[in-house]
Amino acid sequence: MSTHILCLDDEPNYVLILEALLSEEGYSVTALSDPETALAYLDESEVDVVITDMKMPKLTGQQVLDHIKKNFPYIPVMIMTAYGSIEGAVEAMKLGAFDYITKPFANEELLLSVRKASQMAETQRQYRVLQESLSLRYGKHQIIGNSKVMQTVLAMIDRAGPSKATVLITGESGTGKELVAKAIHFSSTRDSGPFISVNCAALNPGVLESELFGHEKGSFTGAVARKRGRFELAHGGTLFLDEIGELSQDMQVKLLRVLQERSFERVGGTEQISVDIRLVAATNKDLPEAVKNGTFREDLYYRLNVIQIEMPALRERREDIPLLAAHFAQKYAKENEIEPKVFSPEAVGYLMGYEWPGNVRQLENVVERCMVLAGSDTIGVDDLPPEIKDEEAQFKSAVDLLPVKLDLSDTLEKIEAALVRRALVRSDFVQVKAAELLGVSKSLLQYKLKKYKISAHP
Secondary structure (H helix, E strand, O other), X not given: OOOEEXXXXXXXXXXXXXXXXXXXXXXXXXXXXXXXXXXXXXXXXOOOEEEEEOOOOOOOHHXXXXXXXXXXXXXXXXXXXXXXXXXXXXXXXXXXXXXEEEEOOOHHHHHHHHHHHHHHHHHHHHHHHHHHHHXXXXXXXXXXXXXXXXXXXXXXXXXXXXXXXXXXXXXXXXXXXHHHHHHHHHOOOOOOOOEXXXXXXXXXXXXXXXXXXXXXXXXXXXXXXXXXXXXXXXXXXXXXXXXXXXXXXXXXXXXXXXXXXXEEOOEOOOOOEEOOOEEEEEEOOOHHHHHHOOXXXXXXXXXXXXXXXXXXXXXHOHHHHXXXXXXXXXXXXXXOOOOOOEEOHHHHHHHHHOOOOOHHHHHHHHHHHHHHHOOOOEEXXXXXXXXXXXXXXXXXXXXXXXXXXXXXXXXXXXHHHXXXXXXXXXXXXXXXXXXXXXXXXXXXXXXXXXXXXXXXXX
């Protein structure tokens, strides 16, 4: 699907030049001279990018920009201006314009800016389509991602959801394991039942037992009334046990018994309580390794690991970062009752080049910070926190995360592969520029791409 560009200028010569130049590059172009006609056209047509002159007789470029920001905030707007009006164009940038071009313009400069605007428009389009699709599938419990690894996760949810099987979700902290658990619940036949969540790492073993199984009045100091546990509350629905790798040996035994018998006793009670639940568990630990070293029961592991869904780290699905950033930007614009803001292509490049040790949770925090603190409708590189834009801080952070004991050769190769991927992203996947950033020849870069099996395309 080619990008549809609306060009607006009251000077016929510029309209003709723009139409010819952009059409030759493969863009779909609509060229108009009257701004009022252009605004009416926007209401009736799908437009991806707008290029408008600043000074026009009926409406100014600023008025056109204001109309688009209010009614079509996802459309990037480029302002054209004569050299004498650059101040006004800079002001328009502060008010939400994507870029400005001075007249007479250099063809390459214009085309580069259009390419970046087109990329942003494509990201916005993908996000809107994905949002509509996910809202139909999972309601408000949306999982954002177009990458191949996330499509695999979604396919696993589609297959596992309707079954009664226990599901184990693995992955690093902050990858969105609870979202997957909710998606499984809402795609199952239990979707009208309760979804009950427990963080096993947040409670000490004594408190956790009472939380899971409930207690009888007087069973311990402070038990002034009978309390139903999470297993009872989840009857007819789904019980989600997060950080299950943190369970004590004693609690592992008790949980195993419940999974085998589907019944339990409250703390201090003798009545057998039967429950109908679907169990979904999650962990950021290596459970097979925990089984080997004796800290996790092998029989419980196999009870939990009927279907395993592995959530990828954010650095393994970098192509989803623009979609996630757009999603969180809209979320926090609504929460803070402020105008939507978009990340500049350069800022998106930095986001995609970062390693994200805190995964999606960290990205969400960064977007919220930028939404609140950025001074304009476009979030630029300067608005990003130091750890994202500061190369030294990034390197130190990455080194600090490495284990003390490691294989030096293997680690250096991983670092080299990460640097090559980041250089590609920062250079818009232009290999000559990526090689320049790395200070190597293009042929050596291509050797590294082949060695580390890195795709040379977005």
